[in-house]
Each structure stands twice: as structure tokens, then as C-alpha cells.
Amino acid sequence: MNINAQIAKTYIVTNKKLTGVAVAGVVLGMSIYIFMNSMLLGFDKASSKSIFKTTPHIRVYKDDEISRPLVSSNGKKMLLINPKIVPAKNTIINPGLVISSIQKMKDVEIVTSQVNANIFYNSGKSQITGLCSGINPEEADRMYAISSTIVEGSLGALKGNPNGILIGSGVSDKMSLRVNDYVNITSSKGVNKAFKIVGIFKTNNSVIDKTKSYVNVLAAQQLLKEGNVYVTDINVNIKNPDDAEKIATQISASTGYKAEGWKQANETLMAAQRMRKIIITFVSTTILLVAGFGIYNILNMTITQKINDIAILKAMGFKGNDVIRIFVTQAVSVGIMGVIGGMMMATLIITLLQHVYVGGDIGYFPITYELTKYIQGIVVGMVITFFAGYIPAKKAANIDPVEIFRR
Amino acid sequence: MKILESKSISKYFTDPVEFQVLKDISFDIEKGEFTTLVGKSGSGKSTLLYVLSTMDTDYKGKLVIDGQETGNMTKDELAGLRNEKIGFVFQFHYLLSDFTCLQNVMLPALKLGKLSNKEIEERAYQKLAMLGLSDQALKLSSKLSGGQQQRLAIARALINDPLIIMGDEPTGNLDSNNTRIVFDIFQELSKNYGQTIIAVTHDDDFASKSDRIIELKDGEVIRS
Numbered sequence: 001m002n003i004n005a006q007i008a009k010t011y012i013v014t015n016k017k018l019t020g021v022a023v024a025g026v027v028l029g030m031s032i033y034i035f036m037n038s039m040l041l042g043f044d045k046a047s048s049k050s051i052f053k054t055t056p057h058i059r060v061y062k063d064d065e066i067s068r069p070l071v072s073s074n075g076k077k078m079l080l081i082n083p084k085i086v087p088a089k090n091t092i093i094n095p096g097l098v099i100s101s102i103q104k105m106k107d108v109e110i111v112t113s114q115v116n117a118n119i120f121y122n123s124g125k126s127q128i129t130g131l132c133s134g135i136n137p138e139e140a141d142r143m144y145a146i147s148s149t150i151v152e153g154s155l156g157a158l159k160g161n162p163n164g165i166l167i168g169s170g171v172s173d174k175m176s177l178r179v180n181d182y183v184n185i186t187s188s189k190g191v192n193k194a195f196k197i198v199g200i201f202k203t204n205n206s207v208i209d210k211t212k213s214y215v216n217v218l219a220a221q222q223l224l225k226e227g228n229v230y231v232t233d234i235n236v237n238i239k240n241p242d243d244a245e246k247i248a249t250q251i252s253a254s255t256g257y258k259a260e261g262w263k264q265a266n267e268t269l270m271a272a273q274r275m276r277k278i279i280i281t282f283v284s285t286t287i288l289l290v291a292g293f294g295i296y297n298i299l300n301m302t303i304t305q306k307i308n309d310i311a312i313l314k315a316m317g318f319k320g321n322d323v324i325r326i327f328v329t330q331a332v333s334v335g336i337m338g339v340i341g342g343m344m345m346a347t348l349i350i351t352l353l354q355h356v357y358v359g360g361d362i363g364y365f366p367i368t369y370e371l372t373k374y375i376q377g378i379v380v381g382m383v384i385t386f387f388a389g390y391i392p393a394k395k396a397a398n399i400d401p402v403e404i405f406r407r
Numbered sequence: 408m409k410i411l412e413s414k415s416i417s418k419y420f421t422d423p424v425e426f427q428v429l430k431d432i433s434f435d436i437e438k439g440e441f442t443t444l445v446g447k448s449g450s451g452k453s454t455l456l457y458v459l460s461t462m463d464t465d466y467k468g469k470l471v472i473d474g475q476e477t478g479n480m481t482k483d484e485l486a487g488l489r490n491e492k493i494g495f496v497f498q499f500h501y502l503l504s505d506f507t508c509l510q511n512v513m514l515p516a517l518k519l520g521k522l523s524n525k526e527i528e529e530r531a532y533q534k535l536a537m538l539g540l541s542d543q544a545l546k547l548s549s550k551l552s553g554g555q556q557q558r559l560a561i562a563r564a565l566i567n568d569p570l571i572i573m574g575d576e577p578t579g580n581l582d583s584n585n586t587r588i589v590f591d592i593f594q595e596l597s598k599n600y601g602q603t604i605i606a607v608t609h610d611d612d613f614a615s616k617s618d619r620i621i622e623l624k625d626g627e628v629i630r631s
Contacts, residue, residue, distance in 0.1 A: 003514070003517040003518055003520075006517075007514075010505050010506060010510075011505060014505040015505075308501065309503050309505075311501075312501045312502075312503060313503075313514075314462070314486060315460075315462060315489065315495050315501075316489065316490060316495070316514060316515045316518065316563075317486050317487060317488075317489040317490020317491070317515060317518055317519070318486060318490075318518055319482075319483040319486045319487070320482065320483065320486075321483070322518070400462065400463065400464075401462050402457045402462045402463045405457070405462075405497065405501075405575075
């Protein structure tokens with residue numbers, strides 16, 4: 001250990017109180033910074049997760065078209081007054097080809113077709129309105145993790161059973177339906193069909209639980225009086241949900257159908273998320289800055305206290321840079337201790353919160369150990385402590401020892 | 408051999424009004440001389456010592472130490488020069504209170520870095536023994552009495568075998584007994600080891616026993 005480091009070490013050890021206060025300041029700032037940011041990311045992940053339970057990353061569908069002139073004569077502009085929506089079916093033509101072409105794209109993980117139908121559940125005299133999704137059970141399970149929400153029966157029973165249906169727990173409660181009971185469904189096209197309940201799911205999102213049901217694509221097509229090429233939606237999941245918008249535009253361009261990313265589809269949620277992000281970033285940065293300012297003050301105080309020592313050291317032949325090194329070493333040591341303490345504290349807080357039950361479709365408090373936030377915290381903490389030591393040390397290094405001796 | 412040459416050194420204080428503290432001071436100091444700077448307070452003797460020590464660089468004139476012209480050296484070069492060639496003993500002993508006596512003595516040598524830690528420690532013990540402080544080596548320097556602290560400061564000044572020892576009222580804060588002890592040490596260093604010493608003092612007794620007295624009055628040398 002060189003002489004400057006030795007002196008710094010002596011100062012740290014002999015002024016335990018000051019060192020302790022400085023370290024505590026860094027610990028506090030660091031832990032709150034890491035914890036707040038982990039919480040933010042946890043919230044984001046939880047809310048995306050709950051969105052992805054029912055929403056695909058990208059939804060491809062045929063958008064309504066506005067009628068426009070078919071001919072364009074040279075030079076003259078044709079204009080339709082009062083244009084209307086073209087009364088065409090919202091079906092995707094040749095869905096097999098569209099699906100296979102999307103599947104070939106980069107980063108695409110799951111592509112599945114879906115047919116949605118508005119329906120009534122009838123059982124005896126009671127009637128509930130709802131939405132029935134015709135799915136391919138295997139693909140849909142990979143996309144929405146339906147099997148993880150099933151409380152009774154199984155998703156597997158839906159496979160190869162054109163008369164099977166999965167209903168939400170809300171529907172089953174209201175109509176006292178159990179697995180193996182029959183439910184009569186009436187579609188908007190007037191088709192009446194009895195389904196056998198093969199499973200009940202519970203997402204903890206009450207709107208979904210009270211309305212939604214899953215059947216095979218074929219059954220849904222029958223409910224809509226359509227043939228087996230009738231597909232309204234193609235759902236796509238990709239590797240990184242954050243790329244949804246980019247890939248959606250690519251899909252739009254290559255297939256000609258409207259492709260919508262999940263962020264676009266959930267604009268309100270996204271706005272809330274952005275707002276939360278801004279608030280937490282402000283709060284955590286402020287805390288870090290306040291802690292940094294505290295450290296600066298404490299180190300500044302140490303240097304003021306040690307101004308005589310600095311003069312003696314300089315008289316004995318220590319250079320300005322030696323003085324800076326001594327106090328920066330001291331600051332950085334405080335920083336390292338504080339950063340380690342802060343990480344432990346943050347881990348402790350996060351661990352405690354992970355065991356807090358908040359209920360709803362969230363369950364336990366959604367917070368995880370975010371490595372990137374730990375690294376960010378370390379970097380920011382070290383930079384602040386470095387400058388908190390460097391700035392006052394630089395000032396002290398420029399003082400003439402005679403000025404101090406003359407006092 | 409001339410070890411320190413002061414060539415028409417002048418210095419001004421500008422605060423609160425311009426005032427010339429040192430007026431064209433010239434003298435040489437030979438190797439092995441025990442010189443005292445005397446004068447009434449305000450005569451500029453301490454200011455002169457700080458200029459000679461290279462810690463105060465704000466002056467006019469030339470200062471040559473060991474054949475080296477100091478005027479155009481940077482602050483860091485001056486710090487190196489002080490480390491190697493000058494030892495200091497101040498009025499208020501100025502030790503580092505967080506360190507033990509041994510560490511205080513070792514510091515300048517550790518900074519110089521010419522010897523290994525072990526050799527430095529050995530030398531430090533030698534110096535402490537020479538000044539009768541061997542048994543205090545591992546105590547914190549702040550736990551010593553005033554006289555002991557001053558002796559410790561001398562031990563520290565000696566650790567790098569400096570060319571010159573400079574003392575700013577080295578006995579100013581001591582009782583007569585300790586003053587005598589410190590003076591005896593200085594005299595012994597000068598006589599037995601040929602050490603060059605420059606000390607500021609207002610103790611006439613102390614000064615009268617030195618080899619040479621330089622007296623200042625109102626910033627001018629009136630006796631040298």
C-alpha cells in the first residue's frame with residue numbers, strides 16, 4: 001500500500017463517526033435508487049404480463065376500408081363526396097399463406113389464427129352476454145398461458161373436441177356450471193349450439209372471467225356461419241415485446257393487412273406507465289442527488305478539519321496531487337462501502353416486498369432484483385462519491401501551506 | 408560551501424494596504440552553520456523563513472538552495488525539494504494527530520520512497536532513540552506532552568537527513584526546561600553532525616548560543 005492510501009486509511013479508521021455517517025448517506029441513496037427503479041420495472045413487467053394474458057404482441061386484422069374512386073383519369077382528380085365504409089367482410093383472405101409468411105419473419109415466435117364471436121351463454125332461463133374466442137388450443141396456450149389459469153378441468157380436453165368449451169370462473173359461478181355440464185350458446189348470427197364444459201379458467205381479471213370463453217376455431221367459425229378459411233385475427237408473439245411496433249409495420253407492409261402492436265392497442269395503459277416512469281425517475285434521482293450532496297458536505301467537512309494536516313503534509317513535501325489522491329481514496333472507499341451496503345439494503349427491501357400480498361390478478365408485490373438497476377446504482381453512486389471527494393480535495397490541494405500556518 | 412543564498416529578496420503584502428515586509432534581503436548560509444533569525448514581532452523574520460523554506464513563492468529576488476535556483480521551479484518540484492532537503496520544526500509542533508509517533512516520523516521518508524518500509528522504520532526508531540522517545544513510538548502523537556511533541560517534530564525533520572533544518576520559533580511554546588532540551592538537541596546536531604540549522608526565535612538566550620545571528624528590523628537586515 002502506498003503512503004497516500006495509508007494516510008487515507010488512517011483517516012477513515014480514526015474518524016469512525018464521520019465515515020459512518022458518510023457511508024450511511026450513500027447506503028440510503030443507493031438502496032432507495034435501486035429499490036425504486038426495481039419497483040418501476042416490476043410494475044412495468046406485471047402490467048405487460050397482465051396485458052399479454054389476453055392480448056398478443058401484435059394483432060393482424062383487416063381494417064375497415066373507406067370507399068374511394070376506382071378509376072383515376074389522367075390529370076383530373078376524382079373525388080367521392082360523403083364516402084362510406086366498404087361493406088366487405090372483415091376476413092383475412094387465404095389465412096394459411098399470411099400465417100406462413102409471417103412465420104418466416106425474424107424474431108417471430110408464435111403465430112396463431114383466432115376467430116372472435118359475440119355470443120350469449122344460456123343455461124336454463126339465465127342468459128349472459130359474452131365473447132367467445134375460437135382458438136387453436138396449443139398455440140393459444142403458448143401465447144396466453146391459458147393452462148396456467150385453469151382451475152378445473154384441462155385445456156388438453158379442448159383439443160380435438162369440437163364441442164368442448166373453456167369458460168371463465170365468473171360465468172361458471174353465475175350459472176352454477178361445473179366441468180362436464182353443458183352450456184347452450186347463441187351467436188350473433190342466430191346459431192344455437194350446445195357445448196360441453198371441459199375446463200374453467202380464472203385470470204383474476206373480473207371482466208374477462210365473467211365474459212370470456214374459448215372454443216376450437218372450427219366451432220367459432222360454425223357459430224358465425226362461416227367456412228373453415230374464415231379468420232378475423234392473426235395473433236403474433238415475438239421475442240422482445242418492445243419491438244412490437246417495428247415488426248408490426250413490417251408485417252403490415254408485407255401482408256397488406258393492418259398490424260397493430262400491443263402498445264398501440266393499450267395506449268391508456270402505456271400513458272400511465274410512462275407517467276409512473278417519469279415520477280419514479282425524478283424521485284429516485286432526487287434521492288441520489290440529495291445523498292450525493294450529503295456525502296459532498298461530509299467530505300468537505302473532513303477536509304476542512306484536516307486543513308492543518310494538509311498544510312503539514314505539503315510542508316513535508318507532499319504534492320498537490322498527493323493531497324487529492326488521499327482524499328479521493330477516502331471518498332472512493334466511503335463510496336465502495338456505501339455501494340456494497342446499499343446493494344445489500346436494496347436486496348433486503350426487495351426481498352421483504354416480494355413477500356407482501358397485494359391481491360387481484362397481480363398477487364404478490366411485483367418487484368424483482370433488476371441487475372441493470374444494480375449496475376446503474378453502482379456507477380452513479382461511485383461517480384457521485386468520486387466527485388464529492390475530488391472537488392473539495394482539489395480546492396485543498398491548491399492552498400499554500402503558509403496561508404494556513406499564518407492563521 | 409554555500410547551502411542557501413538569498414539574493415535581494417523583497418516581499419509585499421497587499422492586504423489591507425500595500426506594505427513591504429521584506430526589503431532587499433541578501434545573505435548566504437554556509438553548510439553546518441547554526442543560524443538564528445531574530446527581531447521584534449512584525450520585523451518579517453517568520454515571513455523570511457517561509458520564503459526561504461520555498462513554501463511561500465510570492466516574492467521578488469532570488470533564492471538558491473544547494474546550488475539550485477528555486478525561482479523557476481513548479482510547486483510540485485518545490486515540494487520534492489522540501490521533502491528531500493529541508494526539515495521543519497514549527498512553533499506549534501504541527502504533528503498529524505491521527506497517527507502514531509512512529510508513523511509521524513516515517514511519513515516524509517515514505518513520501519521520498521528511497522528506502523524500503525523496513526529500513527525507514529529502523530531509521531525512525533534510531534531518530535526516536537536519539538531524541539529519547541523510543542518508548543513513545545507506538546502512542547498517538549496527540550497523547551504526548553508539549554516538550555515530547557516538539558522533540559518528535561525534530562525527529563521527523565531529521566528522518567530524510569535534510570541539508571537544512573528550519574525552525575519557526577521551535578521553543579516558542581515550551582517552558583524553560585524543554586527549551587533547554589530542544590536547544591541542546593539543535594546544538595548537538597550542529598556540532599556533532601554538521602547539520603545546517605536556521606531557526607526563527609525571539610528568545611535572546613537561545614539566539615546568543617547559536618553560531619550566527621541575523622537580526623531583522625522592519626524588513627531589513629541590521630545585523631548578520
